Amino acid sequence: MSLSSKDLLGIKGMSPEEIRLVLDTAASFKDVSERDIKKVPALRGKTVINLFYEPSTRTRTSFELAGKRLSADVLNISTTTSSVVKGETLLDTARNIEAMKCDVLILRHPCSGAPAFLASRLKSSVINAGDGFHEHPTQALLDLFTIREKLGTIEGRTVAIVGDIAHSRVARSNIYGLTALGARVRVCGPATMIPYGIEQSGVEVFYDADRAVDGVDVIMTLRLQLERQAAGLFPGVREYARLYGLNRDRLSRAGKNAMVMHPGPMNRGVEISSDVADSSSVILDQVTNGVAVRMAIMFLLSGGAKAEAS
Amino acid sequence: MNILIKNGHVVDPANKVDEKLDILISGNRIAGIGKPGSIGSEGAQVMDASGKVVVPGLIDMHVHLREPGYEYKENIATGTAAAKAGGFTSLCCMPNTNPVNDTGSVTEFILSQAAKSGSARVYPVGAVTKGSKGEELAEMGELHGSGCVAVSDDGRPVMNGAIMRRAMEYSKIFGIPVLSHCEDANLSAKGVMNEGALSTELGLRGIPSAAEDSMTARDIFLAELTGCRLHLCHVSTKGAVALIREAKARGLAVTAETCPHYFTLTDEAVRGYNTMAKMNPPLRTAEDVQAIKEGLRDGTIDVIATDHAPHGMDEKTVEFEYAPFGIVGLETALGLSLRLVQEGVLSLTDLVRKMSLNPAVILKINRGTLSSGAEADITIIDPDLEWTVDAAVFKSRSRNTPFDGWKLKGRAVQTIMGGRV
Amino acid sequence: MTMNEKALILDKSGIDRALTRISHEILEKNRGAKSIALVGIQKGGVHLAGRLAAKIREIEGVDIPVGSLDITMYRDDLGTRKSQPVPKATDISFDVQDRVIVLVDDVLFTGRTIRAALNSIMDYGRPMRIQLAVLVDRGHRELPIRADFVGKNLPTSSKEKVKVLLAEDGEEEKVVILAE
Numbered sequence: 001m002s003l004s005s006k007d008l009l010g011i012k013g014m015s016p017e018e019i020r021l022v023l024d025t026a027a028s029f030k031d032v033s034e035r036d037i038k039k040v041p042a043l044r045g046k047t048v049i050n051l052f053y054e055p056s057t058r059t060r061t062s063f064e065l066a067g068k069r070l071s072a073d074v075l076n077i078s079t080t081t082s083s084v085v086k087g088e089t090l091l092d093t094a095r096n097i098e099a100m101k102c103d104v105l106i107l108r109h110p111c112s113g114a115p116a117f118l119a120s121r122l123k124s125s126v127i128n129a130g131d132g133f134h135e136h137p138t139q140a141l142l143d144l145f146t147i148r149e150k151l152g153t154i155e156g157r158t159v160a161i162v163g164d165i166a167h168s169r170v171a172r173s174n175i176y177g178l179t180a181l182g183a184r185v186r187v188c189g190p191a192t193m194i195p196y197g198i199e200q201s202g203v204e205v206f207y208d209a210d211r212a213v214d215g216v217d218v219i220m221t222l223r224l225q226l227e228r229q230a231a232g233l234f235p236g237v238r239e240y241a242r243l244y245g246l247n248r249d250r251l252s253r254a255g256k257n258a259m260v261m262h263p264g265p266m267n268r269g270v271e272i273s274s275d276v277a278d279s280s281s282v283i284l285d286q287v288t289n290g291v292a293v294r295m296a297i298m299f300l301l302s303g304g305a306k307a308e309a310s
Numbered sequence: 311m312n313i314l315i316k317n318g319h320v321v322d323p324a325n326k327v328d329e330k331l332d333i334l335i336s337g338n339r340i341a342g343i344g345k346p347g348s349i350g351s352e353g354a355q356v357m358d359a360s361g362k363v364v365v366p367g368l369i370d371m372h373v374h375l376r377e378p379g380y381e382y383k384e385n386i387a388t389g390t391a392a393a394k395a396g397g398f399t400s401l402c403c404m405p406n407t408n409p410v411n412d413t414g415s416v417t418e419f420i421l422s423q424a425a426k427s428g429s430a431r432v433y434p435v436g437a438v439t440k441g442s443k444g445e446e447l448a449e450m451g452e453l454h455g456s457g458c459v460a461v462s463d464d465g466r467p468v469m470n471g472a473i474m475r476r477a478m479e480y481s482k483i484f485g486i487p488v489l490s491h492c493e494d495a496n497l498s499a500k501g502v503m504n505e506g507a508l509s510t511e512l513g514l515r516g517i518p519s520a521a522e523d524s525m526t527a528r529d530i531f532l533a534e535l536t537g538c539r540l541h542l543c544h545v546s547t548k549g550a551v552a553l554i555r556e557a558k559a560r561g562l563a564v565t566a567e568t569c570p571h572y573f574t575l576t577d578e579a580v581r582g583y584n585t586m587a588k589m590n591p592p593l594r595t596a597e598d599v600q601a602i603k604e605g606l607r608d609g610t611i612d613v614i615a616t617d618h619a620p621h622g623m624d625e626k627t628v629e630f631e632y633a634p635f636g637i638v639g640l641e642t643a644l645g646l647s648l649r650l651v652q653e654g655v656l657s658l659t660d661l662v663r664k665m666s667l668n669p670a671v672i673l674k675i676n677r678g679t680l681s682s683g684a685e686a687d688i689t690i691i692d693p694d695l696e697w698t699v700d701a702a703v704f705k706s707r708s709r710n711t712p713f714d715g716w717k718l719k720g721r722a723v724q725t726i727m728g729g730r731v
Numbered sequence: 732m733t734m735n736e737k738a739l740i741l742d743k744s745g746i747d748r749a750l751t752r753i754s755h756e757i758l759e760k761n762r763g764a765k766s767i768a769l770v771g772i773q774k775g776g777v778h779l780a781g782r783l784a785a786k787i788r789e790i791e792g793v794d795i796p797v798g799s800l801d802i803t804m805y806r807d808d809l810g811t812r813k814s815q816p817v818p819k820a821t822d823i824s825f826d827v828q829d830r831v832i833v834l835v836d837d838v839l840f841t842g843r844t845i846r847a848a849l850n851s852i853m854d855y856g857r858p859m860r861i862q863l864a865v866l867v868d869r870g871h872r873e874l875p876i877r878a879d880f881v882g883k884n885l886p887t888s889s890k891e892k893v894k895v896l897l898a899e900d901g902e903e904e905k906v907v908i909l910a911e
Contacts, residue, residue: 001817002814024817025818028801028803028804028818031821036855037854040804041805042805042806043809089627090629110631111632112631113512113513113514131513133513133514133515134513195509196507196510197510198510200507299804303816
């Protein structure tokens with residue numbers, strides 16, 4: 001079996017079998033990172049380009065390591081060009097990169113749909129490394145991988161995603177992935193941060209964090225973008241931390257041994273208290289697994305699926 | 311030179327005509343209209359209109375011709391050529407050019423360009439406020455004197471209610487309508503599509519219906535306060551239709567238009583980040599489409615206009631958020647609107663009323679009829695002609711349409727302006 | 732294209748005899764079991780490595796380390812195949828440094844799998860020596876690779892397929908040649 005698309009644009013549209021294929025493949029690649037020689041020649045001679053229109057250290061580094069551990073040549077292009085500055089268009093930039101014979105293009109972009117826009121116009125595989133509020137598929141895959149690794153199964157688990165759901169691509173991708181694999185998903189946040197019609201994706205909506213985490217197996221806390229305060233989405237950090245922050249007390253309402261996850265980077269003392277982050281979370285496992293999942297994705301996309309798509 | 315249009319099915323709502331008649335054009339005027347064979351045709355060029363529908367020249371009261379300033383998108387020559395191709399003999403051009411049409415000199419420039427190269431009659435719409443900035447009133451007296459038939463800050467809604475109130479009061483001096491683009495810019499903020507389950511899925515910022523509804527309500531109340539003739543542009547929501555219906559029931563001088571895309575497409579057209587489906591107001595839901603059709607059917611919505619908004623292909627071939635709002639419409643409007651007749655939403659007479667007579671009445675221009683003695687602006691429609699929209703052959707300079715490749719039934723086969731074919 | 736069984740090469744007892752002989756040869760060549768480790772190549776070699784270890788235990792009375800190796804990430808045909816192979820488990824839980832590694836596979840054919848296995852095992856450390864044991868050597872080498880221990884040398888046509896069926900996979904145990 002292989003992935004049906006040459007690109008990874010989102011979790012939505014992936015079948016449960018495809019998701020499992022990625023997770024299974026990632027398990028093998030995780031072993032590579034555990035060795036002294038953390039490198040296999042699977043993508044030798046391939047060129048992987050990280051094209052980042054938003055600052056990101058973690059995701060870019062993770063993709064870069066993943067590519068290098070597969071023996072690909074990895075290049076990073078970071079640009080902070082905003083829409084206001086009339087620079088080169090995204091399409092022109094991408095076409096120039098492709099003309100230099102790039103095999104995999106990893107795109108992080110503030111606009112939802114930018115990876116889809118390029119994928120339909122390029123022969124290279126495009127991997128969405130986060131687009132606007134749309135999706136961040138590799139983050140969800142590494143979260144799924146981590147849950148499966150720690151809990152054995154995903155099916156039948158209850159997961160609470162707490163925070164700014166409206167502006168979170170991580171939340172969307174996880175909702176699609178978790179529900180595809182049979183988990184029950186609760187989303188919780190201030191009503192200003194719950195997007196219209198989210199319940200149509202099969203989740204239960206909560207405004208009360210204590211109720212949302214009650215008895216769950218996994219809690220994912222999302223990073224609060226502090227600048228949203230100016231847009232009137234929450235009145236202040238103090239109230240947000242009190243109502244939605246994950247602390248010991250709130251965590252005690254979740255199931256025994258509940259997993260705590262965070263996509264990073266954390267605002268300590270806002271969405272997550274330091275003691276929870278440091279003692280009860282699997283945040284660093286998520287980071288480790290991120291490399292393995294991204295290796296699996298690059299490996300799977302640079303194989304047969306691409307030949308079939310062209 | 312005389313032209314005799316024979317055996318056409320003439321639809322002329324102003325004269326309650328809906329039957330097979332012959333029309334004689336003499337020079338630039340309609341010289342006679344009568345039963346088939348009743349008008350002598352000596353020396354006239356005979357145009358056989360059997361099986362065709364003959365209607366007063368269509369009038370599009372909402373067009374962006376882009377000249378001056380954005381001639382790479384469209385100019386007056388190409389825009390009016392597109393109008394003619396689509397069956398329109400007259401159009402209103404919105405003031406959001408560069409410079410904005412907020413002074414008589416810009417109006418006069420537009421009119422002189424139209425006189426030189428226009429394939430359709432051009433009626434300029436002046437700005438409500440200077441530079442359409444929403445701060446100080448534009449000199450409506452000069453604009454009206456130079457030929458503007460209405461005022462509007464289309465595309466840049468007047469957010470300050472007090473300014474809008476004064477604009478409405480001031481417009482009464484000249485008896486011209488205020489064409490209002492109803493949008494609460496704070497509510498729509500950076501939105502790029504309809505706010506709904508799909509905007510959530512696509513991760514695109516939404517524009518709630520409330521942004522249009524609340525401003526529609528404000529403007530209706532201001533129209534009541536001021537007694538101004540208010541015309542609501544490109545109505546797209548169920549809520550706005552209800553507000554207008556209620557305002558009309560109260561006898562207010564409020565009229566409204568919608569555009570073919572609002573009764574043809576829903577926000578689903580955006581799926582895949584299709585920038586050709588990005589316009590403002592945004593495509594709404596199936597429920598809204600139904601309400602728009604009902605509003606057209608029961609007369610709440612008086613006019614079908616295009617909001618023809620040409621943009622270069624490079625401008626649309628970008629990230630969805632960065633693409634400009636708007637689509638071209640002049641060359642697809644009639645074909646799409648005829649679907650309403652085919653579906654039984656509108657009679658042919660009602661369609662002609664909304665695409666010709668009503669705009670003429672609202673704008674107080676002496677058009678939209680086939681009365682004997684009127685200027686011969688006539689559109690001949692083949693209602694059965696099946697055709698495929700091909701943006702590549704548009705007369706417009708731009709090709710930004712979501713309807714490329716659509717199969718439509720019925721189109722204008724002859725557009726006659728002032729007796730000229 | 733369906734392949735039919737053309738000839739039976741080894742039956743259950745034939746396979747067992749071949750493995751017994753290979754076990755003796757491994758011990759003989761390496762003068763006992765000291766510092767030997769067996770590494771079965773996924774997927775056909777893994778069960779065979781286990782069996783060889785059991786036989787060596789019978790003969791010498793010692794347990795030698797056994798590992799499994801998946802060579803997917805080291806293949807030379809990635810990207811040219813129709814679909815990407817899914818890697819199976821690699822389990823090398825002993826230090827390969829200064830050991831004699833005996834790679835075990837079911838069929839030796841082009842030699843490309845062994846090339847990949849050699850590269851792969853080197854990434855786990857520096858073995859003292861690497862040897863190769865195969866149940867069947869069917870010829871048609873594309874690389875200069877030869878086996879140290881061979882259960883059965885089998886001349887084949889390149890269009891034929893050699894299949895090793897083992898009880899561990901729920902099959903009736905045998906080695907057969909398949910042809911169109």
